[in-house]
Amino acid sequence: MNLKRILIAFLLLPSLELKATFQDATELYDNQSYQQAFTEFEKLAKIGHKSSQFNLGVMYLEGTGVKQDLVKAYAWVKLSDEDANKEVDFLEEIKGYISDKEQLASAEEHFNFLKAKYGTEAIVEKYKPEINDVNITEVNNIKPLKNTNPDYPITAQLKGIEGLVTLNLHVSPSGYPTDIRVEDAVQERYFKRVALKAVRKWMFTPNESDFPHVFKYRMGFQLGSPKRERLVSLKEKAIDGDAKSQYLYGKYGSFGVPYDENGHRPFNSNSWYFEAASNGVVNAQHAVADNLIEGKGCEADPKKGIAWLTIAASAGYEPSMFYLAKLSFDKGNGEQGTEWLTQAFETDDPILSYKLVSYVFDNDIQGINPKTLLKLLQSVLNSGVKNPVRTYYYLARAYELAGNLDEAIDYQEEAIEELEDLGETKIPVEFTSYLSKLKKKVS
Structure with a gap:
């Protein structure tokens, strides 16, 4: 029996890595890592992903990566086919393996149990944003x-x-x-x-x-012609159900959309993000969570938002771990916050690395290993950051924590010199007083 698959397109952003756990699960299955594949499919099945629900049924039927269970096989396949009626023949085939009427009744009962928890209506109630007419804030917040x-x-x-x-x-x-x-x-x-x-x-x-x-x-x-054929193609693939395209269209679909009389672009990303999130794209899960928590383009619903953050974080998405860390600290739970931060520190993304270091220093988070901060900052420098004033300042702070005051002074002087080279005459007191503090420590 073949698993259901989703073909992933890379037409618009070949350089952007999107984490789609369904794709990962399919690769694990192809590589015969059946138990790991089962675990990943199960995670997605429980957030309403129909192809993963079908694949769980197949694996229960075959006893691949899990003990064979015809009752669960039937229930999961039927749930995946909810209101679609495309798997009628396959369901009849599974019934043929179930000779016991009592067992068949158990299969129907288990389907009803799964539908109540992971069916379309249940997932919409638990996770879907309530879209409103408020435009999501434009990206540019400086002119x-x-x-x-x-x-x-x-x-x-x-x-x-x-x-x-x-x-x-x-x-x-x-x-x-x-x-x-x-x-x-x-x-x-x-x-x-x-x-x-x-x-x-x-x-x-x-x-x-x-x-x-x-x-x-x-x-x-933008070029005058052709008129965004790539974006049109992306939208078509998103409509056809391609998970990665759904996320990318949600993220960039406003590109080229004219402004209305209020200075907004009439484009709401949330519907596309939700579709991609349900299909296992963790970037989309994070985006849905952020919009739900902040009420951007939808009714604010922090409970749903945290649910999506937890799903994305459990799939290894470090930005969601960082978000959960900040929420934990905001609620006064420093221990949990530090735990989430520690997991987020595993990132290899220089943008997130910078955000993590900024958060630690700007909020005076204690107990963080300075070697970790130095490693994160090095990845920022390696990424090609331009005019790295505050980056040097954070390096000085990290070296001070590490007990290397000479390096701390050197980097703080670099931060001030970088500003002066730009032509800045109003050096922040924060910078000059910190340099004086470091020099007094040495003397």
């Missing part, structure tokens, strides 16, 4: 005062390639951008370098009182 258009790479123009780059950055007291990092990008290999090069020379609204604040800026690279 440049002085900017120059980035170069559009010739190769991308000739190939008709369009793209997006989302940047994270700080803004200095006089408006200089620092610690510029690429959060994600469509067609990164074409547009990452030119985006970073351009923004380094921009000026923003001065930020004298909140230098630690992280701003986002999304830069679009």
Whole structure:
């Protein structure tokens, strides 16, 4: 008996790694790691993923990765076929293996039990956002005062390639951008370098009182023609049920959508995120959770949001672990918060690495191994961060924790020099006083 599969498309973001546990489970099955595959399918089946429910039924039928159980085989396959009536013949075949009428009654009873917990109505009630007409906040939360258009790479123009780059950055007291990092990008290999090069020379609204604040800026690279064939193709694949495309269309579907009279783009990502989340894309599970907790484009429902965060975190998604850590600390549960943070520290994502270090220092989280912080910061430097002012400041803090005051002083001086090289004359007191403190410790 063949498992059901989902074909994953990479048409829009070949550089973006999305974690889809259904794909992982299928690969585990193909590699004959049956018990692990069963565990992964079971996780997804319990959040309403129909193909995983079907595959559980097949594995119970064959006794693959789990003890054979015809009752559970029938119940899970029937649940996967809920209201679709596509597996009638297969269900009759399974019934043929069940000769005992009492056992067949048990199979129907178990189906009703599963439907009450993991059927479509139950999953919608437990996990689905209640979409509203409120537009999700635009990505850009800062506007440049002085900017120059980035170069559009010739190769991308000739190939008709369009793209997006989302940047994270700080803004200095006089408006200089620092610690510029690429959060994600469509067609990164074409547009990452030119985006970073351009923004380094921009000026923003001065930020004298909140230098630690992280701003986002999304830069679009669009051609007049062809008109976003890739996005149209992405939407078609999302409608056809491709999980990864559903997430990507939710994330980038507003690209090119005109603004309405209120200055908003009439596009709500939540429906697409929910479909992808139910299909096992952990990035989408995290996005649904964030929107539910914050009430972005849907009614706020922290209980549902935390449920999605827990699902994504259990699949190994470090951003969800970090989110749960912050929620734990906010509720005064430092022990649980530290536990989630420790798991999130395993990330190899430089953007998340920076967020983790920032959170530790900006919230004075105690008991973190400075070697861990130094490792995370090194990954940030290796990622090509531009104007790394605050990165150097955090390195100085980490080296101080490690007891290496000479390195701490060197990096804090680097942070101040980096600001001065940009032309900043209003060096934050936070920086100068910290340098004085370090030097007094040495003397």
